[in-house]
Amino acid sequence: MTTNVTDAKEQFLRYLMVEKNASPFTIKSYENDINHFTHFLESENLHHIQTVDLHVARSYVSFLYDQGYERRTMTRKISAMRSFFRFLKREEIVSMNPFSGTRLPKNQQVLPRFLYEEEMEAIFSAFQKEKARDQRDLALFELLYATGMRVSEVCRVEVDDIHFDLKTVLIKGKGRKERYAPISKKALEAVAYYMGHARKKVCTLSPAPKQLFLNHQGKPLTERGVYYIVNRRAKELSETLHVSPHDIRHTFATHLLNRGADLRSVQELLGHEHLSTTQMYTHVTKERLREVYNGSHPRSKKKGDS
Numbered sequence: 001m002t003t004n005v006t007d008a009k010e011q012f013l014r015y016l017m018v019e020k021n022a023s024p025f026t027i028k029s030y031e032n033d034i035n036h037f038t039h040f041l042e043s044e045n046l047h048h049i050q051t052v053d054l055h056v057a058r059s060y061v062s063f064l065y066d067q068g069y070e071r072r073t074m075t076r077k078i079s080a081m082r083s084f085f086r087f088l089k090r091e092e093i094v095s096m097n098p099f100s101g102t103r104l105p106k107n108q109q110v111l112p113r114f115l116y117e118e119e120m121e122a123i124f125s126a127f128q129k130e131k132a133r134d135q136r137d138l139a140l141f142e143l144l145y146a147t148g149m150r151v152s153e154v155c156r157v158e159v160d161d162i163h164f165d166l167k168t169v170l171i172k173g174k175g176r177k178e179r180y181a182p183i184s185k186k187a188l189e190a191v192a193y194y195m196g197h198a199r200k201k202v203c204t205l206s207p208a209p210k211q212l213f214l215n216h217q218g219k220p221l222t223e224r225g226v227y228y229i230v231n232r233r234a235k236e237l238s239e240t241l242h243v244s245p246h247d248i249r250h251t252f253a254t255h256l257l258n259r260g261a262d263l264r265s266v267q268e269l270l271g272h273e274h275l276s277t278t279q280m281y282t283h284v285t286k287e288r289l290r291e292v293y294n295g296s297h298p299r300s301k302k303k304g305d306s
Contacts (some may be wrong), residue, residue, distance in 0.1 A: 002048040003043060003093055021176050023152040025223055032081035050094055057081070057098035078102055114251040115243065119274035120145060122237055133216075137229055139187075140213055140221075144230075144245055146187035147171065148252030148270050151245040152225050158210040162191060173271045181269055186265045199268050233290035253281045 013031060016022040019225040022030075041047070041058055060081070064074045089097050115123075127138040144154060153171050161170040167188060168180045183191075191212070202218045203209070211220035219227075226245055232245035253266050267278040 002050050004047055005038045005049050008049045008088055008093060009038070009084075011091065011093075012084055015087055023174075023223070025152060029076075030080055030084070033077050034084060036077065037081055037084075046186075049088060052085070052097045052098050053096075054096070054101065057102050061102055067153075103204045114254040115247065117255060118249065119241075123233060126233070126237060129193070132201060135190075135194045135198040136213065137233060139190040140226065140229060141248070142187035142190040143169070143183070143235070144248045145252055146184040147181045148249045149181070150174075151226050151250060153271075154213070154226060154245070155211070155221060155223055157212045159195065160211050162212065164188060165190065170205070171271065177271065179268070179271055186234075250281070253278070257281055 003077070006033040009031070012034070013027055016027050016030060021127055023118070026210070028227060037060060037177050041056075042054070044050070046056065059073075061078060064077060069077070078099060081098065084101050085097040088094045098264055116186070123141060124138070127134040127141075129135060140154070141155070143149070147169060149157075149171050150173070152205070154170045157169065159208065161172075162183075164213050167183055167185075169183050171181055173179060195212075199212075199214060202214050202216060205218045209218070209220050213226075215225055230243055230245050234241045249270070251272060255264050256269070257263070263275065263278055263282065265279065267275050270278060272278045
């Protein structure tokens with residue numbers, strides 16, 4: 001029995017939503033990658049998922065190379081296809097995973113973007129506490145920087161997840177995994193002030209949303225809304241400063257390591273399953289150490305340097 005690609009895609013997306021509890025952002029990313037693969041199949045006059053074999057998979061990889069995609073993008077697309085066909089094989093829709101033997105192109109090592117402590121302080125200093133919008137945005141920035149949580153996680157934070165007495169927040173991470181994270185005093189103060197003022201004013205819907213962060217209509221803030229707020233606030237300081245919530249997550253980890261935190265603790269705080277994922281931040285701190293060394297050690301300076 002043959003299955004067209006669209007039907008196979010819909011089954012996979014339902015699996016991501018129901019069984020994997022994937023975020024809307026993750027589901028949309030997979031959908032876009034599968035749609036791209038579908039267009040490729042159509043150009044090859046292939047319409048059923050069962051016609052995809054190792055030769056087709058290799059042709060798709062060659063197609064990506066020919067289109068000039070960056071290695072990171074190619075890796076993501078191939079990885080998405082591998083997951084897609086792994087699911088289809090599990091459901092016995094296909095007999096083999098044609099992408100299981102496909103080599104992923106090696107990623108160029110890109111250091112995560114982060115802000116310096118002075119830049120974060122400049123952002124925090126720019127908020128005007130008497131403005132309702134600033135109360136919410138300050139609480140959002142403080143919570144992101146205090147915990148290093150993902151944008152999907154901060155959108156899922158509910159009012160009852162903040163434990164003021166214990167100075168912790170319950171974070172609902174990927175795959176329904178939960179973890180508690182400590183919160184700084186300044187973050188707790190900003191959240192408490194926002195809850196007692198700006199949030200109370202816009203929270204007019206019945207029943208009241210459980211989510212902590214709301215938009216001006218009193219509805220839960222979306223991931224897209226968080227991205228917009230973070231980038232807009234950064235641009236208010238400098239037109240050339242582009243900041244995403246993930247950059248603040250990188251900043252959180254980098255600043256902890258720069259100040260002596262051990263890698264295993266940072267792994268737990270970030271909610272990384274594997275330590276190897278957290279280790280990318282050591283490259284950032286090594287760069288910082290090299291700068292300090294070159295600027296401070298008397299034997300590291302070239303003749304003529306001041």
